[in-house]
Amino acid sequence: MRGIVATLPARQGDIVSDKLKFGTSGLRGLAGELLDGSAQRYTAAFLLYLREVGKVGSGEVFIARDLRASSPAIAADVAAAIAGVGLTPVDIGTLPTPALALHAMANDAPSIMITGSHIPADRNGLKFYTPRGEITKADEAGILAALPKAGGPFPPAIPRDAFAQAGDRYRRRYLGLLPPGLLNGWRIGVFEHSSVARDILVSLLTRAGAEVLRLGRAESFVAVDTEATQDPLFSARQRWIDSYRLDGIVSTDGDADRPLVIDGKGGFLRGDLLGLLTARLVGAQSIVTPVTSNSAIETKGGVANVRRTRVGSPYVITGMEGARAGSEGVIVGFEANGGVLLGDTVTVNGVTLAALPTRDAVLPILAALSIAAQSRCGLADLTDAVGLSHALSDRIQDVNIDKAAEFVRRLTKETSYAAAYFVGAGKPVGLSSIDGPRFRLSGGEIVHYRPSGNAPELRCYVEAKTPERARTLLDWGLKAAAEAVGGTR
Structure with missing residues (x-):
């Protein structure tokens, strides 16, 4: 066990808070609102809905979480609800959201991530996945419709532990994407803070030959918004670059579905640039991205098809489904925050990457470093090379x-x-x-x-x-x- 069974705070009454709501990716609200019985109710409603539509899968449901103080107690509530509706909870611990989705999909199972992503530490949330990947807006409506039948409260349950297997599966996914020695001579800082991908990033970059400097590791949760480039959290970047002679700094948000890449001059590589670089690396023919991504993607993207959506991964997923129905080739979705959704199985540098239709921060980080290293240029040169506004x-x-x-x-x-x-x-x-x-x-x-x-x-x-x-x-x-x-x- 890795701490998912926790002593729960006193209940405020087993009701569904009307302050919780589905946002751009998952259900979000104050941590206390999730712990008033609502996390159990929404989990049960999600699984009842999957039963109704025949998507419940193998009978197991995988759970992961970020490093927020409230996440273990919410995860315990989620596990109780899973067992309460007759399914088997499986804990994979503190791992990236895409690692959870990858492992659950490989086991034909739904999954639930306990995370508030980049929002303040007093808030938290639930991200729901069917055995095929992240839910759509239609699925959200189905969950809400199932809430009156959710039942509860449910007694505590002890989930099976699968932390090692899930972490190994995610690391193996990217082993070899950066060939050993590709980053020889590079000095890269990993801004660790409370990212659940921090150790995985260090491992992958070290294996590719980089000298890796661990920076800013935090023992308590830090809310990192990778798009808020003026945040004081990033004020140390130039000092780190100068002190350690870094060629770049990489990081993610708390649950590792949004990347952060800083070049050797202290500049930020925009998320949509990282998405576009990833599309080029995997040979995409179609891009699906929200209206907030750079307006030059249609002319500079180098693909035949570009579909624009509202902000939020469920909308991007729906757009990717439309692109697939239109037979538009290899599909990559990404948001302006840089989270990349891989719509098709591809082979890159001899490594086969299975489709992963949920936001992933590690793939775009590796894509930017791979293209820069192979082009023998610095990260700072990539923006001008692509030609985005x-x-x-x-x-x-x-x-x-x-x-x-x-x-x-x-x-x-x-x-x-x-x-x-x-x-x-x-x-x-x-x-x-x-x-x-x-x-x-x-x-x-x-x-x-x-x-x-x-x-x-x-x-x-x-x-x-x-x-x-x-x-x-x-x-x-x-x-x-x-x-x-x-x-x-």
Whole structure:
């Protein structure tokens, strides 16, 4: 056992909290809201729904978790609910979300990841997987419909331990993707914090010949948002690079489904660039990505088909299913945060990678390093080599959700409001509202606002012709929005 059976806090009553909701990837809420009986109820509803649609699989259900303080107790609740509906809980411990999905799919089993990903430490969540991979929005509706029949509370259960097998399967997946010696002469920092992929990354990079420096390991959970490049958490990067003469720094968010790559000059490689590099490495013919990814992907992506979606892996998965129905070749999905979904089994450098339709942070990290090493260039050269426009993003935290919703509504619906709002930035000449208002300005620049689906945050994405202009535009976009909705930068 690896700590999944925990002493649970006092219950607040076995009810389903109306504050929990499905966001861009999974069910999210305050940890206490999950521990009031809701984690049990949602788990039971998920499994009852799978029975109804004939997707329950082998009879086992795999569980993994991140390093949040609340995750062991929530995992214990999940295990109890699994046993309570007549299935067998199996614990794989603290491993990446894609490692859980990979192992469960190989065993024809559903799985549940206990993680809040990058959101604050007082929150947590559940990510649900069928035996075929991550759930869709239609599956979310099925889970909600099954909630009234969920039952509970359920007595504690002791799951079977499969930590070693699941971890080994995930590591073996990527052994050889970077051939031994490919990274000879490279010095790479692994920003460990509380990422569940930290030891796996060190192992893989060391095997490829890199000299690896372990940086910033944390014993308690740290909420790392890989898109929030101005976060003080990243302020040490230049000191690390200079002190240790690093060629780059890599990391992930807490559950390792979002990558972080920093070049040897201290610059961040955008997530959509990492996704595009991965698509090139695996020879993709089709890309599925949200509207927040770089607008130049259609012209610079080098693939025949690009499908745009709303933000969130369930939408990307639905788009990938559409691409498959259209026989659009090898499919890669990715989000602007860099999480890559591999839609087809491929062979790269003699290594066969099975399809893995859930966000994965390790594959895009290895793809960027592989392409840079084989091209004999630095990570900093990849951005210019691909030719994407300069893009940045960040978020305003602690916003009033109602104010943010009204702000987004007015920008989208009121032309005069939008024109007055953008006086300090440029003239809006185009608007897309697939997922929040995305304005094209007269100079070809992009400003896009989107309320987070997981936390009280408002995100801002910008694109411009130069990095300096992108920074200026993002600073303006954050400041102007903060004045409109409040919150903190």
